[in-house]
Amino acid sequence: MNASRPPHGNFINYLLALVAIFSLNFILPRMMPGDPLHAIYGDEALVAMTPQMEAYLTEKFALNQPWSSQFTAYASGLLQGDLGYSYYYKDQVSTVIMGALPWTLLLAGLALIIATILGTALGIESGYRRGRPLDRGLIASLMFLSGFPDFFVGILLLLIFGVCLGVAPLSGATTPYSGATGLAYALDVAHHLILPLSALVLVQLGGIYLLTRNTMVSVLKERFIMTARAKGCSDSRIRYEHAGRNSLLPVVTATGMRLPQIITGALFIEIVFSYPGVGSLLSSSLDARDYPLIQGILLLVTVAVLTANLGVDLLYRRLDPRVRYAH
Amino acid sequence: MLEIKDLVVSFNRSPVLNGIDLSISPGDSLAIIGESGAGKSTLGLSIIGLVEGEVKGRIQLGQRDLLTLSEDEMRSLRGKEIGMVFQNVEDALNPLQEISDQVTEAMTVHGFKADASNRSLRLLEAVGLDRETADKFPHQMSGGEKQRALIAMALANDPQVLILDEPTASLDALTKSDILDLLRSAVAGKMALVITHDIATAAKLCNKIAVLYAGKVVETGRTEDLLSSPRHPYTRGLIRSYPNMTTTKDLQGIPGRMAHGVAGCPFHRRCTQKIEICTQQEPKLLPQKGRMIACHRGGIVPLLELDGVNISFEARRVLSDVSLTLYEGETLAVVGESGSGKTTLARAVIGLYQPDSGGITLEEKAVTKRDLDFYKTVQMIYQNPKESLSHRMNVFSLVKEPLDVQRLGSAEEKALRVKRALGEVELPADDDFLGRYPHQLSGGEAQRVAIARAMVLEPKLLIADEPTSALDASVQAKILRLLMDLQEKRGLSILFITHDLALARKVSDRLAVLHRGKIVEEGPTSAVISYPRHEYTRVLLEHASNLGDDRNSGWSDENVLQIDRRDAILSA
Amino acid sequence: MHTNPLMDVLRDPLGKAGIILLAAITLMAVFAPFLSDYSPNQYTGEIFSRPSAEHPLGTDSVGQDIWSRLLWGARTSLAVGAAVALISTICSIFIGATSAIFGGLYDRFWMRIVDAMLAIPAIIVMILVAAYLRPDLLILVLLLSAFSWPPGARILRAQTLSLKERMHVSAAATFGAGWSHILKRHIIPDLSPIIVAVMIADCRRAIFMEAGLSFLGVSDPTMVSWGKIMHQSLQFTYLDVWQWWLVPAGIALSLTLVGLSLIGFSLESAMDPRLASRPRKEIGGGSDA
Secondary structure (H helix, E strand, O other): OOOOOOOOOHHHHHHHHHHHHHHHHHHHHHHOOOOHHHHHHHHHHHHHOOHHHHHHHHHHOOOOOOHHHHHHHHHHHHHOOOOOEEOOOOEEHHHHHHHHHHHHHHHHHHHHHHHHHHHHHHHHHHHHOOOOHHHHHHHHHHHHHHHOOHHHHHHHHHHHHHHHOOOOOOOOOOOOOOOOOHHHHHHHHHHHHHHHHHHHHHHHHHHHHHHHHHHHHHHHOOHHHHHHHHHOOOHHHHHHHHHHHHHHHHHHHHHHHHHHHHHHHHHHHHHHHOOOOHHHHHHHHHHHOOHHHHHHHHHHHHHHHHHHHHHHHHHHHHHOHHHHHHO | OEEEEEEEEEEOOEEEEEEEEEEEOOOOEEEEEOOOOOOHHHHHHHHHOOOOOEEEEEEEEOOEEHHHOOHHHHHHHEOOOEEEEOOOOOOOOOOOOOHHHHHHHHHHOOOOOOOHHHHHHHHHHHOOOOHHHHOOOHHHOOHHHHHHHHHHHHHOOOOOEEEEEOOOOOOOHHHHHHHHHHHHHHHOOOEEEEEOOOHHHHHHHOOEEEEEEOOEEEEEEEHHHHHHOOOOHHHHHHHHOOOOOOOOOOOOOOOOOOOOOOOOOOOHHHOOOOOHHHHHOOOOEEEEOOEEEEOOOOOOOEEEEEEEEEEEEOOEEEEEEEEEEEEOOOEEEEEOOOOOOHHHHHHHHHOOOOOOEEEEEEOOEEOOOOOHHHHHHEEEEOOOHHHHOOOOOOHHHHHHHHHHHHOOOOHHHHHHHHHHHHHHOOOOOOHHHHOOOHHHOOHHHHHHHHHHHHHOOOOOEEEEEOOOOOOOHHHHHHHHHHHHHHHHHHOOEEEEEEOOHHHHHHHOOEEEEEEOOEEEEEEEHHHHHHOOOOHHHHHHHHOOOOOOOOOOOOOOOHHHHOOOHHHHHHHO | OOOOHHHHHHHOHHHHHHHHHHHHHHHHHHOHHHHOOOOOOOOOOOOOOOOOOOOOOOEOOOOOEHHHHHHHHHHHHHHHHHHHHHHHHHHHHHHHHHHHHHOHHHHHHHHHHHHHHHHOOHHHHHHHHHHHHOOOHHHHHHHHHHHHHHHHHHHHHHHHHHHHHOHHHHHHHHOOOOHHHHHHHHHHHHHHHHHHHHHHHHHHHHHHHHHHHHHHOOOOOOOOOHHHHHHHHHHHOOOHHHHOOHHHHHHHHHHHHHHHHHHHHHHHHHHOHHHOOOOOOOOOOHHHO
16 A cells, blocks of 8 residues: 555665765865865865875875875764864864754754654544535645745745844844753754744745645545444544554655655755754855865764664564565 | 335436345345346335435335434444345455454444454354454455455354345355355344345345346245246346256347336336236236236236147047147247147147147237237248248248238338348348249258248248258257247247257257157156156156267266266256 | 636636746746846955845845845746756657657657666766766756756657547548648647647756755855755855745745646646536536436
């Protein structure tokens, strides 16, 4: 039925994807015309760099040696967790990213949870009332909403609530220098989070809702629903226990597929709200052409997405006995 | 007592069930049979309150009219007082729940929580599923196991009404037989409604059968009666088209296709015995000799009746006290050895001989004289076609001759009818063929021309006197096939005179054995062949054509004889 | 049941709305030179001018006419969308259909690549590549196409496989029909609504990605694009220029994407009769079938 994901082979796919990204990271700067060090480190870095530093780095990346040695040097660096040095932030790339990552995780994680719960709930109710006003209304409005690019939804929320109404802060994740602690700090964080979070949830909601709703409509036509009704099951039992649970499976799969979208969506929305997460970091590194940082961020995001997908695969096996036992 | 009164179920205002009256008493098991789309499943679903269309009428269970109950009240009846076993289709069970949990749920939703899981295990055991299977998920089970689980679920609260919707479809023969045994004990003492297109299932499980056609009940009756002598033309068509081990006649279909919302009798477009009223007025379901039949003509009409016919030639009794009935659209084979009087019988009907005493009735009117109208209704074909065809006439004039005699139509119309008749018997109608003379025809062609000549008047009764005994077996097979097709299409009744019991067995619905001018045995062909009562019939059977296929024959390998016990039961 | 999902879209209100939206944007793009007196990159002599008869949407921070940039932005978006849809769908059809038809090692090879590519977040890789290359329109289209084809290839492969198994195709094969006949008479006609759906999805994704990359500021600086307009104007939210600078570009982009989504959704619903929002007439119940 909905068991679209083969449980085997996915791990290999993720591995292949990872290798592809690593290779891309390695090849791209070396394919650029001109000095490879320039390409690896970008304009800003070259200005600040001393000849000794250049010599050290050339040595470190084995840039004066054949590609195979270069690749060995690159790979061993990665394995040691060395993502390089950001000349823009004057710090290790990994340190810079780790500083920003919690905010992105907070934003994307909460958005994922809220959008999934809300989208699934709406989808189940809407699918159960197929063709009635609630269903039609939800389809039309959420279709419309999910058509909007995430950053523009963020911009609209920012303009309406931040600029026009002034009820929400325009940027940042906390009020600078407020010195608040404990509950006051948490409230401050929530106050700053609410707009970017809403934007992300609004955009992601539509897809999850629509999938759940359509699955629900299909599942309700399956014969076991009739069996359950003939048993005398109540409406709510059929809606949640029978149809609802069966509709969750593709949603779980789709959540995995959706992770890249949510994470990239979070990156874009952070840029709109100047939220100090990885997205803002990416934006400034792009402006500054801080290549090590760009590479580090993208590598991290890819690894995160692939790991999350693997997690979803494992979860799916727990949810669907057909996959659990078939292998 | 479950009583259905004037039940009408419509989808988008077009009725799918149209005025159903049925009742089931405790201990009764009623089968609903009919073609796909007749509304069988809709009927089952409307009793359990799960039909999606608009429902009118009354469904009375005890003191309650189910159609007036609220959804909540209905829900508390479902699974508790009315159980339903669905067909084991791919997704009839929730793929995410273990079987025992699904059975347990059937009890807990009605508040029977105490010990529910233990009781569900016992229930599963009772339907033949052990502990290990009870913990399985549907995708790990075989079709038969799933069907058993569905049965256990329906029985969970020991409901008084049990509805079985195609309970044996998509099961293989052996599993089906096991499931039928299980179901038979399950329906005992309950009010059971078995929805099926499988007549064998109906026969095994039910003591009564109702035949549903286009949303209407056209015939109901006790299972044995209805299956052995169907009275509604549709019922007969259904049985004729159902392959089984007891019927000996070849399969025949029903012409046309079912349509809903037909004015008049719903079956009239496919019916071969319709009269004017059938197209205008809907027949009511009325009692008729222990049955209920909805037919303006009171069911299949007797076309030809012989009542105590005696014929003597110079003091020698050739036929003595012969009484026979031939129904519309049916083949009656008269079997007997040479000199038994069978040809005399045929000639008496067509009017070549006059009976000394006794009456012949055609279409419920006594035949007193053989006028043109009589020969429009009754035609005959003979043993030796070449003799029956004048060697001076070509094919065209031969087939046209009856039309000339009856003075039917203009020259063009006649030519058209001749060509149509030739087409019906699968002969070419080109000028070359039309111009041929009998001696230029093969035996098979000549018999076809004879049949075309008989059929050109569109008769209702065809008397076939040893029509194929002069032909090769391969040609004979084709001629017989042709006659059966004509019967299926036109509702032609055939009085089939033959000495060959093996042949009669394949083409006839009923069989009469003629011995020294007397009918010694008469009945449904399969019954006469399987359980002959008269000694003479047994003798005939012993000497009938046989390719040495009985159990003791020479070629049979010992292994072939190791027939599984269940095979024997199946074919019984 | 014979259905034509493409015609159903025209009858569905959501589908109709989508087509109207898309048609409006297309008209804007086609008639851009007639709808505005300025070229999009032309300096008009005035910065941050408010909307007027001269400049319907005012001018931006470098004195360019916003209205004409909006119109030309539609051209970029639609051109990127259409080109990527075409190239990527052709790749999808070719790889998907041949994988399904040939099967074996060839099929496994391509499907492994498809799966791996589906696992990679395409936009991330696009950002990385774009950050290095600063792609112009042509490179952008090629890049987007290179990352767009895998989902379509997977769908078309699955569909071709199931068509291949279907009775009318096997029946044609038993008449002695060759692959070209089967492809032409049986597979392509049944595939066409799905191909259109794949094209719409590709087109939508390409427009979205182009806007996103431009919004991040990693595309060719000379390109006129809605994403770029938003990138530039976002820095000026403290002024009220956003009303006629930032918002119209965002709305234009959103409506284009919404239009494509609506058509895609409507088409998918039409192809899957189980999702039709009106219950169909069912006579006699399913188990009779």
